[in-house]
Amino acid sequence: MSNKGITPRNEDYSQWYLDIIDRAELAENSPVRGAMVIKPYGYAIWEKIKEQLDQRIKDRGCKNAYFPLFIPKSFLSKEADHVKGFAKECAIVTHYRLKEKEDGTGVEVDPEAKLDEELIVRPTSETIMYDTFSRWITSWRDLPLKINQWVNIVRWERRTRPFLRTSEFLWQEGHTVHETEEQSLEEVLGALEMYRKFAREVLALETLTGIKSESEKFAGANDTYGVEAMMQDGKSLQFGTSHDLGQNFARVFNIQFTNKDGKLEYPWQTSWGVSTRMIGAVVMSHSDDKGLVLPPKIAPIKVVIIPIYSDNDKDKILEYSKGVYNSVKEITEDIEFDDRDYVTAGYKFNEWEKKGVPIRIEIGPRDLENNQCVIVRRDILEKNELPVSNVQEYVENLLDEIQKNILKRSEELLVSNTYSVDSYEEFKDIISARRGFVHAYWCGNPDCEEGIKVDTKATTRCQTEEGRKNTGPCIYCGEHGEEWVFGISY
Ligand SMILES: [Zn+2]
Structure with missing residues (x-):
C-alpha cells in the first residue's frame, strides 16, 4: 500500500485522477505501452459491475456466447465504412512462429511461417459474429437472435490513460438480429435505456443520452446513440453506445431469412457495448481529494x-x-x-x-x-x-x-455544468472558461461542426429527444438548426 499523498483536484485534475488509480490500487501501467494491469481491487469493482449488468442483459432476452479473438482481414474489409473506421487502430497477426537466429542471439519471426490470410485482433466483433449468424439464421423462427459476449478487445491507441483509453480493454458487446426495422429500433433504444438506468441505479451516475452526429457515429452504423456522463472538471465522458446497424452488415455477410410469407429477406441488426471505461467515469465523477469514493453497489x-x-x-x-x-x-x-x-x-x-x-x-x-x-x-x-x-x-x-447521496451529487454536477447559448461568442466563452454540456443550435453541416471543433476543441456529444424539437439559427453559420449538446470529451 502506497502511503503517498494525492494531488488536489484544483491543482492538477489529470494527476489527481492518476493518483487515485494508483493509491486505491485499481490499476498500473504494464511493460506494454497503453495496456494496463488491472489489480485485484480494481478487478473486483469490474466484477461487481459485470455481475449486475449481466443480469440486466439477460433480462433483455440475451444469451452469452464467445467468439474468436482473431478476425480474418477480409471480414473486416467487407463493410466499407466499418473498415475505414477501424483501420487506423488495428493490431494484425502476420506470422504464427518464431525461430532461433542463426547467430544464436535470440529469436526472430520465421519468414516461412507467414499466414495465408492475416488476422486482425478484434477491435469489435460485428464481422466475425455476423459471418456465423449467416449460418444460424435461415427462417423467421430463428429471430430475434440476441447474443452478448464479455471479452477483451484491442484498439491501438497512441495517447492512453488507465481505464479511459487503453489499447486493450474489457467490455461487453450485445448483438441482436430482428425481423423488422421497428423491432431493431426498439432494441437500440431499449439497450440505451438499460445503460442509462444502470448508470443511475448502480454506478450512481446521472447521464445524458441521445443520438450522435454523423461524424461521431459508429463506423458501419446508420445511427449511434450514446450515454454521456459529466466529470468534475466539466469534461464529458462517453461510456456506452448503442448502434442501429440497419441492414448494412446483413447485406455484406449475407444474413437472410425466410419470412412468414415464404420470401427471403435481410434482417435488421443492432449492437451495443460498455467497457472498463465505466470505472474511469466512476472514479472521475465521485472521488475527492482524499481518494476514491465508491457507490456501495459496486464497492468490493x-x-x-x-x-x-x-x-x-x-x-x-x-x-x-x-x-x-x-x-x-x-x-x-x-x-x-x-x-x-x-x-x-x-x-x-x-x-x-x-x-x-x-x-x-x-x-x-x-x-x-x-x-x-x-x-x-x-x-x-x-x-x-x-x-x-x-x-x-x-x-x-x-x-x-450513501448510494442515493452520491447519485444526488452526480445529478447536481450535471445540472450545474449545463448551459444554453444562442451566440457563438457566448459558446466560446463558456467552453473555454467552464466546459460543461452546452446546448446550442447547429445546422447539421459537418463543416460547421468541424469549424467549432477547431476553434474550441468542443464536439457534438449528442442530441437529446427534446433537442430535436427545438430549432433556431446555427451558432456557426446562422442557417436553420436544431438543438445539440456540445462538450469537451475524454
Ligand atoms: Zn451551420
Whole structure:
C-alpha cells in the first residue's frame, strides 16, 4: 500500500485522477505501452459491475456466447465504412512462429511461417459474429437472435490513460438480429435505456443520452446513440453506445431469412457495448481529494471494521469487534475485519479512505465501555457514535443513503455544468472558461461542426429527444438548426 499523498483536484485534475488509480490500487501501467494491469481491487469493482449488468442483459432476452479473438482481414474489409473506421487502430497477426537466429542471439519471426490470410485482433466483433449468424439464421423462427459476449478487445491507441483509453480493454458487446426495422429500433433504444438506468441505479451516475452526429457515429452504423456522463472538471465522458446497424452488415455477410410469407429477406441488426471505461467515469465523477469514493453497489468492500486496542485490552476489544462484524455480516458479505497489528489505526483510516470503502466502523476502549461503536461514512466523511444494538439496521440504511447521496451529487454536477447559448461568442466563452454540456443550435453541416471543433476543441456529444424539437439559427453559420449538446470529451 502506497502511503503517498494525492494531488488536489484544483491543482492538477489529470494527476489527481492518476493518483487515485494508483493509491486505491485499481490499476498500473504494464511493460506494454497503453495496456494496463488491472489489480485485484480494481478487478473486483469490474466484477461487481459485470455481475449486475449481466443480469440486466439477460433480462433483455440475451444469451452469452464467445467468439474468436482473431478476425480474418477480409471480414473486416467487407463493410466499407466499418473498415475505414477501424483501420487506423488495428493490431494484425502476420506470422504464427518464431525461430532461433542463426547467430544464436535470440529469436526472430520465421519468414516461412507467414499466414495465408492475416488476422486482425478484434477491435469489435460485428464481422466475425455476423459471418456465423449467416449460418444460424435461415427462417423467421430463428429471430430475434440476441447474443452478448464479455471479452477483451484491442484498439491501438497512441495517447492512453488507465481505464479511459487503453489499447486493450474489457467490455461487453450485445448483438441482436430482428425481423423488422421497428423491432431493431426498439432494441437500440431499449439497450440505451438499460445503460442509462444502470448508470443511475448502480454506478450512481446521472447521464445524458441521445443520438450522435454523423461524424461521431459508429463506423458501419446508420445511427449511434450514446450515454454521456459529466466529470468534475466539466469534461464529458462517453461510456456506452448503442448502434442501429440497419441492414448494412446483413447485406455484406449475407444474413437472410425466410419470412412468414415464404420470401427471403435481410434482417435488421443492432449492437451495443460498455467497457472498463465505466470505472474511469466512476472514479472521475465521485472521488475527492482524499481518494476514491465508491457507490456501495459496486464497492468490493462495503464495510470495514477497525478494532483499536493496546496490549492490555486487545482480547476484549477483538472479541467485542468480532461480535459487531458478525452482526453486520448478516446484511452484507462485502465486509473486512482489519485487525492488522503492524500498522497504526491512523494508517488504516487513511488507507480505507483512499480505497473508497463506503462505511468504516471504529471500535476502541471507550466504545467497549459504552456498548457503542463509531461509524464514519466515506462520501461526506461524517462521524457518528451509535449504540451497538442498532448497528445492523443503521448500516443497512446508511448504505442506501450513501448510494442515493452520491447519485444526488452526480445529478447536481450535471445540472450545474449545463448551459444554453444562442451566440457563438457566448459558446466560446463558456467552453473555454467552464466546459460543461452546452446546448446550442447547429445546422447539421459537418463543416460547421468541424469549424467549432477547431476553434474550441468542443464536439457534438449528442442530441437529446427534446433537442430535436427545438430549432433556431446555427451558432456557426446562422442557417436553420436544431438543438445539440456540445462538450469537451475524454
Ligand atoms: Zn451551420
